[in-house]
Amino acid sequence: MAGAVRRYSENVHEHFQHPRNVGSFKKGEEHVGTAIVGKAACGDVIKLQVKIEEGVIKDAKFKTFGCGSAIASSSYATELIKGKTPEEAMQLKNTDIADYLKLPPVKIHCSLLAEDAVRHAIEDYQKKYPGVTEATIAADEGPTSHQQQMGAA
Amino acid sequence: MRQRKAARQRVASIAASQGVVAMNLLDMGRRSAAIEQMATTQAMRMGVDSMNRRPFFSSAEAAPSSDFLVCPYCEFRHTSFSFFCQGCGALQPSPEEAQVGHYELLDCDVGFDVDTARLSKTYKTLQQSLHPDKYAHKTKENVPDVQASADRASARVTEAYRTLLDPLKRAQYLLRKKFNISVLEEEQRVNDPELLEEVMEIQERLEEDPNTTQEDIEALKKDFDARVCKLVNTLSDHFRRADRQSLDESSIREAVERLQFYYRIKEELQQWKPK
Numbered sequence: 001m002a003g004a005v006r007r008y009s010e011n012v013h014e015h016f017q018h019p020r021n022v023g024s025f026k027k028g029e030e031h032v033g034t035a036i037v038g039k040a041a042c043g044d045v046i047k048l049q050v051k052i053e054e055g056v057i058k059d060a061k062f063k064t065f066g067c068g069s070a071i072a073s074s075s076y077a078t079e080l081i082k083g084k085t086p087e088e089a090m091q092l093k094n095t096d097i098a099d100y101l102k103l104p105p106v107k108i109h110c111s112l113l114a115e116d117a118v119r120h121a122i123e124d125y126q127k128k129y130p131g132v133t134e135a136t137i138a139a140d141e142g143p144t145s146h147q148q149q150m151g152a153a
Numbered sequence: 154m155r156q157r158k159a160a161r162q163r164v165a166s167i168a169a170s171q172g173v174v175a176m177n178l179l180d181m182g183r184r185s186a187a188i189e190q191m192a193t194t195q196a197m198r199m200g201v202d203s204m205n206r207r208p209f210f211s212s213a214e215a216a217p218s219s220d221f222l223v224c225p226y227c228e229f230r231h232t233s234f235s236f237f238c239q240g241c242g243a244l245q246p247s248p249e250e251a252q253v254g255h256y257e258l259l260d261c262d263v264g265f266d267v268d269t270a271r272l273s274k275t276y277k278t279l280q281q282s283l284h285p286d287k288y289a290h291k292t293k294e295n296v297p298d299v300q301a302s303a304d305r306a307s308a309r310v311t312e313a314y315r316t317l318l319d320p321l322k323r324a325q326y327l328l329r330k331k332f333n334i335s336v337l338e339e340e341q342r343v344n345d346p347e348l349l350e351e352v353m354e355i356q357e358r359l360e361e362d363p364n365t366t367q368e369d370i371e372a373l374k375k376d377f378d379a380r381v382c383k384l385v386n387t388l389s390d391h392f393r394r395a396d397r398q399s400l401d402e403s404s405i406r407e408a409v410e411r412l413q414f415y416y417r418i419k420e421e422l423q424q425w426k427p428k
Contacts, residue, residue, distance in 0.1 A: 038343040
């Protein structure tokens, strides 16, 4: 039970006291993907949005209704994915968040919820703007170079 | 006194018959262990596997009242759970041994609809009879671990009472025990965006809207009390329908999850302070 009493790590504290990217995009704003995820076990809800332009996550915003760890997890997650391509952001693992914030085992689920929020927000964008992402990948990497890499390996 | 002495002699004879060295029984610690072991062995002999948690009722039927526990003091074979031996009146070693569920523990009919006034009365009566003060002097007389048994029993009674008194905990318990459905688990996600949006909106009003007044909060409190009430009725309907037909799992899951969020909002409303 020691974990439950333990105080938040400094990184959690920092993100909880000064959460980054809090808020939401204006209704009807374009190139935005939105996710709202929740967990009934504790009643936490995370709303996370990504704004994707030219194949890159230009901006991300969140609102979290939950404990300090949930707020810190979503705050840090938005920091991590900004400037990344959607594909890179999809690779985000909850352990990246949990390790940085030094979340105790009982709070790991908070980072999982944040990971889910990121994935769902990007998926929502891809659903709304089908083709946009694939076109950008094709332009950025190109299937040819990918094949060459595969061939070399 | 005579009764207790007789009971102790029986303990010794049961122990001897099971190959437990009777001398060890004089030692308090080992004594309780031996008694628990006996209860287990006895129960197993009667076809009750005390080591594995057997669901206390597995079908839509009411709790079975088959072989429960044999009194370790007088060997009385109980057909239903009782804290005190129906033969010699002694407090039984542990309700855990009897695999007894919350409903049975509190002598309550299995179902979502519960008479809470009656429940509270049963709870209070039981706690009085299990009060540690009643057993303090008995420990001095070297009656085997009776105070520890009373403590354990008392804790179990409290746990059962808290679960059955609260509609959300009760629904969760009933779903798990009777229908083998687990709700509100850590890894489960809520698939109801409308509900989540609603939670978010209320939260924004509470946290960000500077125009929110104490009157608004009071109105919201009333609103959510009414919503909780309505949801509890919905749950009750679902469970009653489940007794006649089958359980509508997705609807009941949805209602339980919604109730959990309403509880959470009610908490927030309680803690609200003007900006």
